[in-house]
Amino acid sequence: MEGLIPTVVLFIAIQFILLFLHPLQPAMSRPHNNFTDLESLLAFKASVADPHGLLATNWTANASFCSWNGVRCSHRRQRVVALKLPDFFLGGSISPHIANLSFLSHLDLSNNTLTGPIPGAIGRLPRLALFFLENNSLSGPIPLSIFNMSSLVEVSLLMNNLSGSFPSDTDPPFMLPRLQWMSLSRNHLTGCITSNFARCSQLQVLSLGFNNFGGSIPPELGNVTGLNFLSLGGNQLTGTIPASIGKLSKLNVLELGGNYLHGAIPEELGNLLDVQYLGLTENSLTGSIPMALLNASKIHTLHLARNNLIGSIPATLGVSWPQLEILRIHRNQLTGRLDFISSLSNCRNLQYLMLSENKISDFLPDSLGNISTSLNYLVLGSNYIKGRIPSTIGNLSGLIGLDLGQNELIGEIPSEFSRLKGLQGMFLFRNRLSGYIPPELGLMTGLNTLFLQENVLSGTIPHSLGNISGLQRLSLAANGLFSSIPDSLWSLSGLRELNLSSNALDGSLPQQMGNLKFFDILDLSKNRFSGNISSALGNLQMITYLDLSNNSFDGEIPSSLDRLVINVEYMNLSYNRISGTIPKSFTNLGKLYSLDLSFNKLQGPIPEGGVFSNSSTVSLEGNPALCGALKLGFSPCPPPSNSKSNLHLLKYILPPIVLVVLILSCFCTRLIFLRWDKKLKLPSEDASLNTIRVLSYRELVRATDNFSEANLVGRGSFSSVFKAYLDDGLITAVKVLNSKNQSALRSFDAEYCALSKIRHRNLVRIISMCSNLDFKALVLQFMPNGSLEQWLHSNNYYLNLLQRINIMVDVSLAFEYLHHYHPHVVVHRDLKPSNVLLDENMTAHVSDFGISKLFLGDSQSILSATAPGTLGYMALGKVSRKGDVYSFGILLLETFTRKKPTDAMFDGELSLRQWVTRAYPSAVLEIVDPDLLKESVDIQREPSSPIIVGQCLSSLIELGLSCSRDSPQKRIQMRDVVPKLQKIKNDFLSKSPRS
Structure with a gap:
């Protein structure tokens, strides 16, 4: 008995210790119970690429997997319930072993670069509620099992390369009873949009935009009354907009743009009292804007552009939609008046008002200036708007872009425009505006584009325009402006486009214009400019379009224009008084598709080659003193003569020469006939060998400085290319083949065979070759750029x-x-x-x-x-x-x-x-x-x-x-x-x- 007491005490002590340590016991045994989760995570890690080592440095055996980055475990069982690794730069594929995480309820691998298919085994996860794989590069069809996961609440697979279609009636059942959010936008999905979404009674967000879905919009979607976001835009949907969409009373966003929908906008859309965004742009909708739509009082964005809508714009639009921020109804067939503009003063957050390319015919009301200063873009161009521009437009201080072009406006340009300090683009072209260009426009320091062409403006170009330091594009063409171009314009260093054509401007071109290094387009045609063409034009090496025609320029074409060879495509100097010869350097204007030098006083030989070899790209008529270029219809140039004495001397020299030539001709003709039969019997040589000179190895060694590294241009697996200076001064590229590589030798044969038989402006030309048993090289045209x-x-x-x-x-x-x-x-x-x-x-x-x-x-x-x-x-x-x-x-x-x-x-x-x-x-x-x-x-x-x-x-x-x-x-x-x-x-x- 005495020996038993210590044993009992020891047993009680052990039990006490075990009881005390009880909370630690599950942790000690968990690695055995959760081995499946660990194994699944390691399989996932092995299947993905981890370029930044975000998993490699953290997912280690030194710590419990429940503490790994992106892993969350349940508190009681310590099973993986969430795997969240968005923005981890992961590549590779998704392992199907992830389906063994049987307690997983949240999977987020979005914003990575994962590829391959979505494993169908994921459909076996019984607890998965949140499923996010958006913005990857996943491909293949969406596994049908995904559409039968009763636990799914939110799923986002947008911005991948997924293909395939929704399950058909013969596939496994479409059962997503808890689904609230589904986003499949920006993939390559096809087929029809399934009506089975009507069975998802808790669905709130359905985003299927920018795929290739066809067919019609299922009317059954109108039964998903909890929807607040429906996006089907950017597909190939046809048919009409179902009236049943009007039953979606909780809808905030409706996007159906970029399809092939037709018919009228249903009146029932006016029942969408909570809708804030309505996008119907780029369809083929007809009819008028329904008055019932004004009942949707919470609209802040309305896109109806690029349809075939007719009728007028509702006059109370602004009163009905006080929260309106964006109104885009351009490119339709709308008519009527602009009285709705008065109501827009009620829209204090309006930013975009775009009505261009319609058929609106009315006067601009003074109430235009009452629109909120939040308005950034006012685009009313390409209509039939009449009358004067109200001075109240100066109140729209928030404007960034203004387009009133291609209308029927009259009167003067209001000086109040100067108050629009933030305006970047102003388009008033193709109207009937008159009077002077207000000097106050020079205060609009934010402008980068000013188009006033094709009006009836008069007076001079204001010197103050030179104060608009950021101005890039200025067009004042086709007005009645006179006097000279103010010097201040030539100080606009960022100016890229200047069009002053069809006015009455005079004076000469100053040297300062050469400071405008970024000029792309310069059109001064149809004016009264005179004097020499400024040599400073040669500094405008970015220019692609140059038109100085129909002026009074004289003198010779400056040689500096040969510096325009890089970019110039169009050059017109016609109808002036230019004299002298055509510079030979014009043959180097490689990108020129049109050269017009007609109706001047040019003389001498027409250069050969380049643009002058194509009659469709060059115009030289009206210069009677030009000669040569028979293809262009000009007479041959006369032989040079020094004096009358030379002509007198020819009388004595010419007859003997002619006699000798006749004798030689007879002799040569006899030789030709004697050899004719022999020539017919000889095999013809390859024409390419007759036109391609053969160089010696020694000359190539000399031309490349013994193939020095200094002349090495590039090296590949088959060959090396050297810059070479031939004895005749020609700079070439020598392509030396690796003679030990049989593939290189075949490459040499193929390249020589190809290049020797073809001639084209856009193919590298073969100049020469050198070939022996140990050395093979092609001498090609050198490309300096x-x-x-x-x-x-x-x-x-x-x-x-x-x-x-x-x-x-x-x-x-x-x-x-x-x-x-x-x-x-x-x-x-x-x-x-x-x-x-x-x-x-x-x-x-x-x-x-x-x-x-x-x-x-x-x-x-x-x-x-x-x-x-x-x-x-x-x-x-x-x-x-x-x-x-x-x-x-x-x-x-x-x-x-x-x-x-x-x-x-x-x-x-x-x-x-x-x-x-x-x-x-x-x-x-x-x-x-x-x-x-x-x-x-x-x-x-x-x-x-x-x-x-x-x-x-x-x-x-x-x-x-x-x-x-x-x-x-x-x-x-x-x-x-x-x-x-x-x-x-x-x-x-x-x-x-x-x-």
Whole structure:
């Protein structure tokens, strides 16, 4: 018994200790109970890329997984209930093992770069309520199991590359009874929008915009009475807007824009008493704006633009919608009066008022000045608005953009405009405004664009306009202005466009104009300017459009104009009194598509080559003293003569010479006949060998300074390129092949075969060659401005939008020739920026034909065992012209996004084309090179965006996507690419008004 007492005491003590330590016991045993969660997390970690090491440094065995970044466990069981890793820069794919986290209720992997499919196993998570994978690069269909998760409350998969459609009636049931939020916008989903959403009685947010959904809007959506956000815009929906949408009494946002909807706007939308945003823009809606819509008194944003609406704008609009901030109803067929403007004084937060391109015919009321100072953009252009501009417009001190152009306004320009200190763009062109240009406009120091052309303005150009230091675009054309251009204008260092044509301005051009280094467009035509053309014009090396025609300029064409070779495309000096000869340097104006020197007093020989070889691009008539250029219809130039004595001497010298020539001619003719038969029997030599000189190895050693590193231009796997100075002074590029590489030798044969048989302005020209057993080299045309690669991706280089378009036009012309106009089809197979070279005029030349093939046609295309070309630019499959078209499409996308297809962001399944496709068309401006958007801020039509640049870029991106389609059969041909590119360029140029 005595021995038992200590044992009992010891037992009680142990139990006491265990009781005391009881709270720690589960933690000691949990690793065994939660091994499945740990294993699932480690599998997830193994499947993702973690470039910043955010998981590697934290998800370690040194700590419980419940303390890992982004992991949250339940307090009692310590099971994973949430995995939240947004903005962790994660790549790779989502492991299906994540479905083993059976207690998971919250999964957030948004804002990463995850690729691959969404694992279908996720549909097995019985407790998952919050599911966020937005803004990744996930692809494939949405697993059908997702639509049968009874626990789901919120799901967001927007901004991915998901495809497929909603479940059909034969698929597993669509059961989401707790769903409150679903966002699938900005993917590639197709099919019809399912009516099964009507069964989601708790649904509040449904966002399906910017996909490829077709069919009609299900009327059953009107039964989801809890909806407060419905976005179906940017799809391909057809039919009418269901009247049942009017039953969604809690709706705050309704976005149906960018579809193919037709019919009238339902009166029932007036029942949406809580709606704040109503977007119906870019459809084919007809009828008038329903008066019942005024009942929706909480509207702050109304988008009805780009439809076919008729009728008048409700007069009490501002009273009914006191919270109105944005009203965009431009590009319709609206008529009637502007009496609704008086009611807008009730809208104290109004920022955008856009009514342009309608058929409104009325006078601007004085009440215009009573609109809130919060108004930023007033766009009423392209209507039939009459009368005077009320002086009260000066009260709108918050204005940034004002467009009253293309109306029927009369009277003077109010001096009260000077109070609009923040105004950046003012468009009053194509009206009947009269009187002087108010000097007070010089106080509008925020202006960057002032368009007053095509009015009846008179007087002089105010000196005060030179005070607007940020002015970039000024057009006063087609008015009645006189006197000289004030010197102050030439001090506007940022001025890029000046159009003063069709006035009565006089005087001469000063040297100060040479200070305007960024001039792009200068039009002084149809005035009374006189004197010599200023040599300072040669300093305007960014200029693309120069028109000095219909003036009284005299003297010679200044030699300094040859410095405009880089960019000038249009030059018109016609109808002046210019004398002297045409500078030979004009043949170097490589980008010039129109040169007009007609009706002057020019004389002497017309230069040969360049623009003068094409009668459609040059006009020289009205200069009777010009000679040469028989193709242009001019007489041959007379032989030079020194004096009458020389002529007298010819009488004695010429007859003997003629006699000798006749004797020699007879002798040569006899020789030709004697050799004729022999020539017919000899095999003809390759014509290319007759035109290409052969250089010796010794001359190339001398020309490259023994192939020194100082002359090394570049080195590749097959060859090295050296700058060479030949004995005759010609600067060339010598491409030396690696003679130990059999692929290089085949490359030499292919490139020589291709280049020796083709001649085109936009292809690198072969000048010479050198070939023996141990050494092979091609001597090519040297390109001093390097490659497109360095201009796009080097810090010290920049190409503006027009330069990039011109380069793409050049490349397309080269491939149009190779594919369609050369006797044999030439397929390049390796088009990329480094193979597009730029000469001294920034004209593009396609180079590197090392893996090209010559075919008799696409029918002889071959299946390449190893895909040729460069990863990212090449199309897999048969070698054909369509492969080059694909490469051109990728090149086009790279040129305007400044993103390489081999960038790190395009790993896994995301490609440059997929990335661009995801943004097109609604978010094009978000993916293009931001520097291009800085070139122009045109608020004439769409004040919120640089519309001219934006439309141009959108067209270019669309063409790039069209060329790079996955299916070769769906790609267009290069003969169709060229006119499309030229149209894009012409549209871009024409939308920068010059007259």
